[in-house]
Amino acid sequence: MKAVLLLALKSAWARRLTLGIALIAIALASALLLAVERVRHDARQSFTQSISGVDLVVGARTGGVQLMLYAVFHSGNATNNIRWDSFEAIATHPAVAWAVPLSMGDSHRGYPVVGTRADFFEHFRYAAGQPLAFATGKPFAAVFETVLGSEVAQSLGYRTGDRITLTHGMAELGADHADKPFAIVGVLAPTGTPVDRTVHVSLEAITAIHLDWAGGAPLPGLNIPAEQVRKFDLQPKEITALLVGLKSRADVFRLQRHINAYKGEPLLAVLPGVALDELWQTLAMVERTLFVLSALVVLVGLAGLTATLLAGLNERRRELAILRALGASPQAIFLMLTVEGLLVTALGMLAGAALLAAGIATLAPLAQAHFGVNLALRPPSGSELALLAAILATGLLASLVPGWRAWRMSLADGLTPRN
Amino acid sequence: MIALSDLVFRWPRQAGPCLDIADFALATGERVFLQGPSGSGKSTLLAILGGVAVPERGRVELLGQDIAVLTGHRRDAFRADHIGFIFQQFNLLPWLSARDNVLLPCTFSARRYARAGNPATEATRLLERLDLAVDLWDKPAAELSVGQQQRVAAARALIGKPEILIADEPTSALDAERQQVFIDLLLTEAAAVGATLLFVSHDQRLAAHFDRVLSLADINRAATGSGA
Amino acid sequence: MKLPLLFAACLFFVLPAHAQHKHGEGQLDVVIDKDSVTLGLELPLDATVGFERTPKNDKEKAALAAADKVLKDAATLWLPTPTANCTVQSAQVQVPFTGGDDQHAQHQHEGAAHHADIDARYVFRCANPAALKSVETTLFKHFKRLYRLEVQRVGPSGQGAQRLTPKAPVLSW
Ligand SMILES: Nc1ncnc2c1ncn2[C@@H]1O[C@H](COP(=O)(O)OP(=O)(O)OP(=O)(O)O)[C@@H](O)[C@H]1O
Ligand SMILES: [Mg+2]
DSSP states (O other): OHHHHHHHHHHHHHTHHHHHHHHHHHHHHHHHHHHHHHHHHHHHHHHHTSSBSOOEEEEESSOHHHHHHHHTSOOSOOSSOEEHHHHHHHHTSTTEEEEEEEEEEEEETTEEEEEEOTTHHHHOEETTTEEOOEEEEOOOOSTTEEEEOHHHHHHHTOOTTOEEOOBSSSSTTOOBOTTSOEEEEEEEOOOSSGGGGOEEEEHHHHHHHTTTEETTEEOTTOOOOGGGGGGSOOOOSEESEEEEEESOGGGHHHHHHHHHTOSSSOEEEEOHHHHHHHHHHHTHHHHHHHHHHHHHHHHHHHHHHHHHHHHHHHHTHHHHHHHHHTTOOHHHHHHHHHHHHHHHHHHHHHHHHHHHHHHHHHHHHHHHHHHOOOOOOOSOOHHHHHHHHHHHHHHHHHHHHHHHHHHHHHHHHTTSOOO | OEEEEEEEEOOTTOSSOSEEEEEEEEOTTOEEEEEOOTTSSHHHHHHHHTTSSOOSEEEEEETTEEGGGSOHHHHHHHHHHHEEEEOSSOOSOTTSBHHHHHHHHHHHOHHHHHHTSSHHHHHHHHHHHTTOOGGGTTSBGGGSOHHHHHHHHHHHHHTTOOSEEEEESTTTTSOHHHHHHHHHHHHHHHHHHTOEEEEEOSOGGGGGGSSEEEEHHHHBOSGGGGOO | OOHHHHHHHHHTTTOOOSSOOBTTEEEEEEEEETTEEEEEEEEEHHHHHSOOSOOOSHHHHHHHHHHHHHHHOHHHHEEEOGGGOEEEEEEEEEOTTSGGGHHHHTOOOTTOTTOOEEEEEEEEEESOGGGOOEEEEOHHHHOTTOOEEEEEEEETTEEEEEEEOSSOOEEEO
16 A cells, blocks of 8 residues: 555656646635635634724714724714813713823824824723834923824834924825924834824814814914913813713723713714624625635636546546556555645645745735734634644545546456557 | 457347457566457457457456456556557557656556656667657657657657557558567567567568567357457 | 725625614624623513514513513523533623603614614623633514624624624624
C-alpha cells in the first residue's frame, strides 16, 4: 500500500502542470471563501464594537438608527438638540455612574468635530472594553485645545503642537472659524472605530467659536477675539447627544424606559450594543449571499479538480493496468486516485490559507484606512477551521468520483486497456 | 506448474463465453508459444492466469494453488509474487527511470525483493544482460525507444525470479531483426532464472524458438475464436 | 466612506422601530449581572390566547388562566446552561383581564388602544455564573401563535441583540 501511495505521489508530480492548475484554482477559491469569512467576522467585530462600556446613548427623539449614526458614527445631522438641563437630569440620576455630553456640527477638512468633556477619554471604551490611549500628548484642558483621532492626525500629517482651525458645518468648504485656531495637545492611538476620524474639543470651545455667530453665519460687524472669549459664559445651552454609564447594568432597561418617558422634552435612549447588533443582523442577507457565492466558487474549483482527474484518467489507463499487472489491487488503484485528489485539495487549501495571510498582511493597513475595518493576522478561528474541514470533506467527495471511475476501469479492463 | 481445467470465461455484457477450455497445462520450465488470430481470447487467457480476470467456473492452478478460489487481495499478491508480465508495448511507467521501472516488482512483493538478493545490483545485472546502454538507466522511461522499453520491461519481468513469465506479443512493436534479438535474450534469461514461459503471438515466424507451439483454437471450445 | 458607516447608512431604512406591538412578536430584555439573570418578557396577548380583549366566555377565561399558569412556571419556560446551576428566584406574571391587576397589564401604548400585552419578570440566581452561556426558551412550544421574540441582552460580554424563533429558541452569547 505504501508503495502505491509513493507511486501516486510520483505520478502526480509527473502531471504537476495540470494538477498545479487545479491546485491554484482551489487555492484561490479557498482564499476567497476564507477571506469572506474573515472580513465578515472582522467587519462585524469592528462595527458592533465601535463602542462598548457605554450603557446608553441618548439623543433627541428620532429613530434609533439615526441616533447611532450621529452619536457614534458622527455621520448625518441631529434634527434636534437636547437641552442642558435634560443632560443634568440624566447625569444626576442615582443609577447613573457617569454621563458624557457630545456636541456636533462642525468639522475640520471633512473630519467631524465633537465637543465633549475631557472625561470622554476616560470613559469611552471600544472592542472588548479597551480604553482610549494617547499616542502622544494629553487630554485638552483649555478652551482652544484639541485632541485628534489617529487617522485625522495621520492623513493630514498633524502632530501635537500644530494649530488647526475648524469649519462650520460638515462641508469641506464651509465658513471658517479661522479667527479661533486650536492647538493640538494630544493624538489618540488607533482604535479602528469612528474615534480615529474625530477631532475632539471641549464643549466650551464649541460655544466659544459660535459666540459671534448666529443662524450658521458670522454676525456682521461682531468679532470676538479668541483672547476675550473667557469673559463670556461658555456653558453650553444645548448638546447633541450623551453617553451614559450605569452603576449597575441591571438598571439599564429601567433607565431606558425612564429616559424615553422623560417629561422635560422628547428623548430617546438606545442600548448601543443592541442597536449595532440589530443593524448588523439586517445585513445578514448580504453577508450570507457573499458567503454562498464564495462557497460556490470553491465548489467550482473542486469540480475543476474532478474534471482534471477524470480527463487524466483516460491517458493513465495504461499506467493503471501496469500497476495492476505488478500486483496492485483495484482498491489500491481507487486509493491512489482518491489520495491524489485529496492531496491536491489539501495543498490548495493550505496555499489558500497562506494566500489569505499574505493578503491580510499586505492589505490590512489599506482596509483600515479606507474601510475602517480592522483585519488582524491571526490563526484560523473555529469557524474558519470548520470551513477548511468542509473544503477538505468536499474535496474528498470530489476525489471519490475519479477514484471510483479508476476502480471500475481497472476491473473492466483486465490487463489490456482499450483506449 | 500451470494447469487449467473446465474453465469458462465471459466478459461482462457478452452473450457467449470468450473462453471455454477443458484442459490446458504447462510443465515447470517449459517455454510455450501460444498463437491465435486477433480477438481469439489470448490476452483474456493471460488475464485469467494473472488473476486479474476471474473465470465463471473452472480451476486455474498455478504452482499447485487454485487462484480462482483466492480472495481478490490474495490473487493480487500472488500475481506480484510469482508472475512477470511483458506486454506488447507501453510496459513502463513513463515518469519513472528505467532502473526504477525494473525495481517496481520488488516494491510490490516482499518475496520478489528477497529473491532478487540485492535488488539494485540485480537490476543493474539484468539491464546489462539485456544490453541497455548505461546512460539510459536513469532516464525517464518515456525517453527510451520502443525496443529499449521492451528490454527494460523484460528486465522488470525477470527481477526477483518469478516462477512464471507471461509475454503478450512483446515483439510486435519491433522490427524483424530486433524481434530475433529480443526473443533470444528473453529465452536465455527465462532459462537462467528457471521460469516457465508462456509467449503469446500471432506471428508464426517466432514459433521456432519454443519448446512447444499451441493454437488457442485447439484448446478453446468457445465460438469467439474465429473473428477479429 | 468607511465601511461601518456605509453599513450603518444602508441600514437606515431597514431597521424596524423597536418596541412596537406586533401580533405574534414578543420582546425579551435580559440582564446578566454577577450571579443573577433577569428576564423581562412582553408578549402580545394575541400570541398566547388568540384575542386581545375582555374574555367573552368561560372558554376564553380558561385560556387566559392556562396561559397564566404556563408563564408562571419559570423553571420549565427558561432553561439556562445546566452547568451554571441556576434556580428560580422569582416569577411575576401579569396577564390582562385576570383578576384585579387589569389596570397595569392593559398598559397604554399610544395609538394601540386595542392591544393588550402580557408582562412578566423572572429572576434566576446561578451558583456557577461563569458557566452561563445560554438560555433556551420553551415559549414557542407553548404558544404556537408566537413566531418571534426580539431579545435585547446586557451582560458581562457587553450588549447584544438576538432574534429567537421556534427553530432557534436558544439565546446565547
Ligand atoms: N476488457 C474487456 N471487456 C470486454 N470485452 C473484452 C475485453 N477484453 C477483451 N474483450 C473481448 O474478448 C475477446 C477476446 O479479446 P482478447 O483481447 O483476449 O483477444 P486477443 O486474442 O488477445 O486479440 P489480439 O491478438 O488482437 O490481442 C474479444 O472479442 C474482445 O472484444
Ligand atoms: Mg491481445
